[in-house]
Amino acid sequence: MFALEGVAKRYGPLEALAPLTLTIAPGERVALMGPSGGGKTTLLNLLAAAFPPDAGRLSIAGRPAEGLRPGRELARLVGIMPQGFDLVPSLAVVHNVLAGRLGEWGFARSLASLVVPRERELARTALARVGIPEKLYERTERLSGGEQQRVALARLLLQRPRAILADEPVSAVDPARAEALLALLVGIVAEEGTTLVASMHGVPLALRHFSRVVALRRGRLVFDRPSAAVTPEEIEALYALEDAGTRGVA
Numbered sequence: 001m002f003a004l005e006g007v008a009k010r011y012g013p014l015e016a017l018a019p020l021t022l023t024i025a026p027g028e029r030v031a032l033m034g035p036s037g038g039g040k041t042t043l044l045n046l047l048a049a050a051f052p053p054d055a056g057r058l059s060i061a062g063r064p065a066e067g068l069r070p071g072r073e074l075a076r077l078v079g080i081m082p083q084g085f086d087l088v089p090s091l092a093v094v095h096n097v098l099a100g101r102l103g104e105w106g107f108a109r110s111l112a113s114l115v116v117p118r119e120r121e122l123a124r125t126a127l128a129r130v131g132i133p134e135k136l137y138e139r140t141e142r143l144s145g146g147e148q149q150r151v152a153l154a155r156l157l158l159q160r161p162r163a164i165l166a167d168e169p170v171s172a173v174d175p176a177r178a179e180a181l182l183a184l185l186v187g188i189v190a191e192e193g194t195t196l197v198a199s200m201h202g203v204p205l206a207l208r209h210f211s212r213v214v215a216l217r218r219g220r221l222v223f224d225r226p227s228a229a230v231t232p233e234e235i236e237a238l239y240a241l242e243d244a245g246t247r248g249v250a
């Protein structure tokens with residue numbers, strides 16, 4: 001689904017992602033882990049072809065990423081669930097969910113779809129699948145963080161991309177709901193054979209639901225292996241605080 005060869009990204013002098021080489025097969029579930037600032041969001045944005053890498057080669061579904069046209073073509077391949085969900089707060093939930101059809105329909109038809117009952121049924125079905133069918137006509141900004149995450153997921157159900165890129169998909173909910181929401185997301189991608197790449201801060205949660213961990217720290221790959229093979233020592237080292245901050249204190 002994704003092939004990276006020496007893919008790198010910098011922001012001015014900062015190396016947000018050092019040259020990275022890896023492949024992600026169709027249907028894999030990969031958790032991106034590591035401390036804040038490690039490069040997880042940067043990598044997700046690169047995989048989404050939101051911006052080009054500064055160096056290296058990236059291909060998505062066997063095609064060079066730079067050749068993919070934004071919009072329809074890209075939307076069929078990758079769907080993103082961004083850290084801030086990217087919903088329009090002032091619109092009713094139904095409109096935000098139907099925005100998932102934008103890639104397939106183009107903008108005009110998506111707007112027109114708002115008055116077509118059949119499309120409302122699509123939105124209603126998607127919302128039922130994520131467990132909040134009663135919120136169809138609610139203004140999105142009135143929903144809790146966890147409910148908004150479900151709306152973002154419902155939108156992806158309509159988009160049906162081949163890969164879902166999720167940036168901390170369960171960060172806005174309590175532990176019990178995080179478990180449930182992640183189980184839902186994983187259940188849906190498993191059913192459809194969708195590839196899932198998600199940045200995750202909750203360690204046990206990530207190890208339980210993802211088959212593979214890609215660990216990044218300061219823009220560098222620390223390890224890349226099956227979740228079952230990751231040891232507690234590795235996790236501790238991955239998240240350990242720098243000792244630079246305490247230097248000179250003692």
Ligand SMILES: Nc1ncnc2c1ncn2[C@@H]1O[C@H](COP(=O)(O)OP(=O)(O)OP(=O)(O)O)[C@@H](O)[C@H]1O
Pocket residue numbers: 011014016034035036037038039040041042043199
């Ligand atoms: N638009 C930007 N301009 C400048 N620097 C940036 C930009 N986006 C990210 N960075 C820097 O790049 C590095 C990697 O950031 P990134 O957002 O990928 O980290 P992350 O692993 O997603 O962190 P978190 O867990 O806090 O979300 C950080 O040092 C960050 O400050």
Ligand SMILES: [Mg+2]
Pocket residue numbers: 040041042167199
């Ligand atoms: Mg991030």
